[in-house]
Amino acid sequence: MDDDMPTRAGTAAWWLARAENAADRPRRRRMLSLDLIADTALSLLDNEGADALTMRRLAQQLQCSQAALYRHVTGRDELIVIAMDRAVGLGLPAPPEGLDWRQTAEWLAHAFRDFLLAHPGLVAFMRGTERLSPNSLIGLESSLELFIGIGLSVREAYATASALATFVVGSVQFNLGVATADPEEQQLRQRLYEGLDPGRYPVLVAHAQELSRVGSSDEFEFGLAALLDAIEARITPGGG
Amino acid sequence: MDDDMPTRAGTAAWWLARAENAADRPRRRRMLSLDLIADTALSLLDNEGADALTMRRLAQQLQCSQAALYRHVTGRDELIVIAMDRAVGLGLPAPPEGLDWRQTAEWLAHAFRDFLLAHPGLVAFMRGTERLSPNSLIGLESSLELFIGIGLSVREAYATASALATFVVGSVQFNLGVATADPEEQQLRQRLYEGLDPGRYPVLVAHAQELSRVGSSDEFEFGLAALLDAIEARITPGGG
DNA sequence: ACCTGAACACCGTTCAAGT
DNA sequence: ACCTGAACACCGTTCAAGT
Numbered sequence: 001m002d003d004d005m006p007t008r009a010g011t012a013a014w015w016l017a018r019a020e021n022a023a024d025r026p027r028r029r030r031m032l033s034l035d036l037i038a039d040t041a042l043s044l045l046d047n048e049g050a051d052a053l054t055m056r057r058l059a060q061q062l063q064c065s066q067a068a069l070y071r072h073v074t075g076r077d078e079l080i081v082i083a084m085d086r087a088v089g090l091g092l093p094a095p096p097e098g099l100d101w102r103q104t105a106e107w108l109a110h111a112f113r114d115f116l117l118a119h120p121g122l123v124a125f126m127r128g129t130e131r132l133s134p135n136s137l138i139g140l141e142s143s144l145e146l147f148i149g150i151g152l153s154v155r156e157a158y159a160t161a162s163a164l165a166t167f168v169v170g171s172v173q174f175n176l177g178v179a180t181a182d183p184e185e186q187q188l189r190q191r192l193y194e195g196l197d198p199g200r201y202p203v204l205v206a207h208a209q210e211l212s213r214v215g216s217s218d219e220f221e222f223g224l225a226a227l228l229d230a231i232e233a234r235i236t237p238g239g240g
Numbered sequence: 241m242d243d244d245m246p247t248r249a250g251t252a253a254w255w256l257a258r259a260e261n262a263a264d265r266p267r268r269r270r271m272l273s274l275d276l277i278a279d280t281a282l283s284l285l286d287n288e289g290a291d292a293l294t295m296r297r298l299a300q301q302l303q304c305s306q307a308a309l310y311r312h313v314t315g316r317d318e319l320i321v322i323a324m325d326r327a328v329g330l331g332l333p334a335p336p337e338g339l340d341w342r343q344t345a346e347w348l349a350h351a352f353r354d355f356l357l358a359h360p361g362l363v364a365f366m367r368g369t370e371r372l373s374p375n376s377l378i379g380l381e382s383s384l385e386l387f388i389g390i391g392l393s394v395r396e397a398y399a400t401a402s403a404l405a406t407f408v409v410g411s412v413q414f415n416l417g418v419a420t421a422d423p424e425e426q427q428l429r430q431r432l433y434e435g436l437d438p439g440r441y442p443v444l445v446a447h448a449q450e451l452s453r454v455g456s457s458d459e460f461e462f463g464l465a466a467l468l469d470a471i472e473a474r475i476t477p478g479g480g
Numbered sequence: 481a482c483c484t485g486a487a488c489a490c491c492g493t494t495c496a497a498g499t
Numbered sequence: 500a501c502c503t504g505a506a507c508a509c510c511g512t513t514c515a516a517g518t
Binding site: 008010011012013015016019124126127128129131132137138140141144145148154155156158159160162163165166167169170171173174175176177178179185188189191192195196200201202203204207210211214216218219220221222223225226227229230231233 | 248250251252253255256259364366367368369371372377378380381384385388394395396398399400402403405406407409410411413414415416417418419425428429431432435436440441442443444447450451454456458459460461462463465466467469470471473
């Protein structure tokens with residue numbers, strides 16, 4: 001019906017259309033390719049930050065005209081979705097053998113978090129539009145196998161995998177501009193808490209120093225352990 | 241030392257400077273005020289989406305010049321942080337009386353999530369820069385009181401409150417472009433799963449229909465329950 | 481058939497010039 | 500003392516014109 005209406009990048013319809021058109025996509029003999037563009041976008045993000053990901057700079061980096069990019073990509077949004085799929089592939093390596101389900105989930109969560117922390121330019125662009133991308137689906141598939149394998153229903157397994165992914169990405173995103181580990185930042189935070197009205201913020205004022213020292217890893221480890229505990233409770237008879 | 245270097249909006253140093261300068265901020269007798277600007281920004285976000293939040297459109301909406309905005313705000317980033325603080329204030333109403341700690345936390349999490357879902361234009365701008373804002377600190381203070389009140393340490397209480405906030409915001413953000421409840425979207429997702437290579441994606445192919453029906457609320461409710469269970473385990477002797 | 485220069489319609493931010 | 504028009508240096512995207 002509306003097949004010729006432009007579809008927002010990242011939607012199911014968009015991924016479907018991509019899969020169906022994979023065959024007759026232009027086989028380039030030139031240097032410029034979608035893969036090269038996506039890789040260049042990622043390195044631009046790493047080297048110069050999120051603001052540097054513009055079509056102009058990308059073209060400059062690739063030594064082509066801006067317009068040439070539009071032969072491989074319908075626009076900036078699509079480019080971002082494709083670049084994020086690549087990033088997911090890089091951030092989700094295969095876990096080591098011989099771990100039990102909990103260790104596996106924990107290992108993957110830490111691996112992806114560490115990857116995002118090492119590439120802070122990426123994380124601003126993770127908005128769920130990459131959830132249906134090939135590499136995300138590989139991650140989803142193995143998570144589902146893992147959780148169905150220990151006895152969760154398909155629905156539970158999906159909700160579980162999804163909540164874990166949400167939490168890992170969300171906790172990095174939500175701490176992007178905070179620098180909780182920097183001692184100077186901590187001291188400023190302490191001063192901020194101490195200077196509050198003790199009538200309205202009694203706890204923050206009373207525990208200013210201790211609170212200013214809690215970092216984003218504390219938050220992450222608590223949340224991750226909580227989610228894993230909940231899975232464990234769900235597969236233990238009498239639990240939950 | 242570097243007090244006259246411009247500080248990034250949302251950092252502790254920035255909020256500190258704001259608090260200290262509160263006294264001698266210009267008392268405007270004109271219509272234009274920071275509050276009005278922030279409110280207009282929020283309504284622009286609601287009515288026209290995230291892309292519409294530009295200094296130009298804001299000035300147009302307020303019937304002033306673009307340059308006039310810069311008398312109240314150092315730039316767009318600062319405006320966004322301030323607007324997000326307003327949003328947090330609107331999204332975190334006081335919970336009803338008579339609830340126990342778990343019901344309270346649950347109520348607040350749902351209230352904030354519902355608020356974000358009702359204002360999808362906002363959530364893209366929540367990146368943690370508003371974590372130290374006045375209204376966020378009000379929420380933090382009351383969460384800390386809640387969790388310290390049931391026996392958690394200060395550190396645990398902070399990590400708990402933080403993880404909950406992260407998960408609520410993250411789960412909305414991570415599902416922004418997904419529309420999991422739309423039947424048409426679900427059907428497209430099912431087709432996408434079904435069309436995958438059964439060798440590489442056996443679970444996704446086998447359970448395509450069921451998986452395509454799981455929505456973002458399933459994910460949210462699982463995660464929220466998990467976090468609350470973990471708190472409960474931590475305060476129950478012998479738990480955790 | 482393929483690529484590009486140049487344009488279009490936007491941005492955020494600044495500042496000389498007005499009143 | 501306060502405000503603004505107009506500019507500056509950028510954007511994403513398009514398309515007539517080149518080879």
